[in-house]
Amino acid sequence: MRDVDPVLAYRFLEAGPIVLVTTADAGRANIMTMGFHMVVRHAPPLIGVVIGPWDHSHAALVETRECVICVPTVDLARKVVDIGNCSGDDVDKFERFGLTPEPAAMVQAPHIRECLANIECRIADDxxxxxxDLFLLEPVAIRYDDERKERRTLHHNGDGTFTVDGRTVDLRERMILWKALQKDI
Ligand SMILES: Cc1cc2nc3c(=O)[nH]c(=O)nc-3n(C[C@H](O)[C@H](O)[C@H](O)COP(=O)(O)O)c2cc1C
Incomplete structure (x- = not known):
């Protein structure tokens, strides 16, 4: 074992999956990439996200109090990184990256058709x-693509490298105190 700078704690904990976040302010849809998120509560559900003020998405989230957390799979890896390396201030990212916005059920921000799951959220606590830069979001609706072939998500190691989902270890029969967690989606 060796010492590591504590500032690098996120390298061990930022398990991902890396996600895309859509917002829509003044009717203009935008996308950012986000690695810093965590589940805060099962029910009612709460998700913590860190979205910095340098992002156009920050202003849009503060203004509209809504967003969609979209879960991409490994086939979108390069787009995921490129989306996080430009700003909605300068480009229409749906157009530039050939992604398809679809209307959400409960919020103005769009879904991304090419993603595995789209989680519509509203700010619960800011x-x-x-x-x-930490917002607690309440998921209010989810669309999930059962038919998508590619299902492997990407997990950011915090340094521009990503781990792709691999083998699943199924230990559901041991989750005796947590039966609700054994349920399929
Ligand atoms: C892999 C990756 C992970 C990122 N994670 C976050 C994050 O958790 N929070 C954040 O504020 N920005 C994060 N970013 C940076 C934003 O995605 C980036 O600033 C983006 O260009 C903002 O777009 P916008 O200005 O259109 O909102 C990440 C970028 C990459 C490439």
């Missing part, structure tokens, strides 16, 4: 946004 009290930590000014200190940490």
């Amino acid at each position: 009290r930590m946004a000014s200190d940490y």
